[in-house]
Amino acid sequence: MNAVPDSEIVPERVLHESSYLHEGFTLRSWLLTRDHKRIALLYLISITGFFFIGGAAATLIRLELMTPAGDVVDAETYNKLFTAHGVIMVWFFLIPSIPATLGNFLIPLMIGAREVAFPRLNLASWYIYTLGGIFVVATLIAGGVDTGWTFYTPFSTLFSNTNVVLAVIGVFVVGFSSILTGLNFIVTVHRLRTPGMTWFKLPLFVWAHYATSLILVLATPVLAMTLSLVVFERLTHIGIFDPALGGDPLLFQHLFWFYSHPAVYIMVLPAMGVASEIIPCFARKRVFGYRMMAYAIFGIAIIGFLVWGHHMFVSGQSLYASIAFSLLSFLVAIPSAIKVFNWTATLYKGSITLSAPMLYILGFVGLFTIGGLTGLFLAATALDVHLTDTYFVVAHFHYIMVGGTVMAYLGGLHFWWPKIVGRLYPETWARIAAVTIFIGFNLTFFPQYLLGAQGMPRRYHEYPARFQLLNEVSSSGAVILGIGYLLPLAYLPWAMLRGRRSSANPWGATGLEWQTPSPPPQENFATTLQVIRIPYDYHPATESAESQA
């Protein structure tokens, strides 16, 4: 079955060459651009590079864990590998992934604007990202860092003999690119909506990015200062985190997780936004409970700020603090569940097309649900004592971040690829890749739940022989997952050059971004749009009464 009706295919000669891609072909026209669409592509290239560097570290980790003995790399190298994997994947791929690429490209288009509010700042944020990236690459070249991505004190301040300062500076710098992106999105959504685009006509993708931006601007500066204090403490041996110097390591953990727990929502809220665009489109139905979806996004963002202590149940923090954090962590499951129920209700009685973006997003919903439910295990204080620092935790957050965010990111990339490059990706290959990634992912990470429940600790390069079978399954799954990720890397660039031409709206979708040519002209829209229709106006039955109001 072909997801794209032939009537949607436009002959090549009809298309005029005046898109943002044709506004200059020199390197300079890209590196000095202020066009949000070009900056999105700059980000796309950079984060893809880091995704594969981080992936290479993951490959070596899984290779080492094929056998119980520590035979491929020694313990110290292994520590450096999982640290590099964590630092790169969290700060240089997952945090910028959907916001900096799809968000940058689509938010102005979705609200009918010609640009983000501060175009120069937008370009600056990419340069800051690149500078941070240089520091991290320099860290790797200098020999890596072995503290884990969490940089826990006093190990990071007093004991580690690796390049902590270099790595921390990289993370510090890249944080400011997140802050500027968040600032830009907030002002853009407030000030540049086209006439008639009221808050409750905004696509949920925009709502999700607005909430994400609030987290970015409120949480990231706290990490920046905390990491500065770590560097100071390491260099001067005076500080507030190291007990030997009169400080308190719990203070570091509180400050670190005050950022790093909301950071999980920085990663997953945009993914939810992507899902909320794709599911209604391929179910041909209005999204179920639009307002509740918007409120749930904010519920998650706000409660997400109040749960950081669940990372510290075994740290020695007060029992009463643990109880409060545990309750609040359970609370965050409510808005998350509302979203899953509403996506399911949107599918109910829809006329569903299982195109590639839809396959990715259905994968996202399922994997996010499993990741979320296992999060409840970890939020229970008594159970968490058993599961802390085991592979159960590793499996849980990979289900959210890789199964959730990466699946949604790829789904969104496919869905909007015709808009971004003006050509269709090969549907069959894309479906094969989606299924391959889904299978590979589950084979890699589901065994880790079992390993964790049996007590296998994380962050060791060797393990008792009885864990070998499940580790072999996990490593084999990682091979399939790796192949799955290489497929889009091959066919998406191919589609950019050789794919069939796409019309302005190949999916028959409702968002404003589909009302301008693919790829869009530099100024996005020829005229200022006036929004009358309700969002996700897919079902003919809803077309009558509400949209006329």
Place this chain on the structure above:
Amino acid sequence: MSVPAEHFATAEDQRQAAELGMWVFLTTELMFFAPLFLGYAYNRWAYASAFAEASRHTDVVIGTVNTAILLTSSLFMALAVRATQLGHRRPTQVFLLVTATLGAIFLGLKGLEYAHEWDEHLVPWLDFRFAPGNAHGAALFYYLYFGMTGLHATHLTIGIAMACVFAFRLRTQPAQHLRNQIETGALYWHFVDAIWVFLYPILYLVNRHG
């Protein structure tokens, strides 16, 4: 009013966007200072007597004079904003330069204070000497003292440079053209001032007569 950038419908839209952008930026700035305030709060509880003792070694006279200077500078910054709104170029220029000068005097006095503290061996990682018993907590106090006032001084330096650039640009441009920049710059200046309003009591006035 100046011509708005092409993605804004009107100059007023652009002005509002700039103002909101600055407010969001100041929020991030506040969160950037936050771990220092939390670190201070925690350690003041953990080392109550050492913090009180260390605080008595700060120069309360300079601190108080500096507070007055900075608050006065904010007054002149507010006058500069009003003068821009009314389109009075020369007064705007004068008010901006007075603001910058007051900021510079603050930094000069602060430098003098740092020099005294250096002489009294109060710089934590460089030959720190303090009465035994409280030395540990006092070192943390001065670590936070230099961290917070140093970061504040860095911000103030940026603010002074900004005010000077605006005053310089006013030589060739009418006040209305710089209205957005001066208004948002003034928000930043007041923010830096407000941070000091909190630093002054927690660093200089802790239990000074106790």
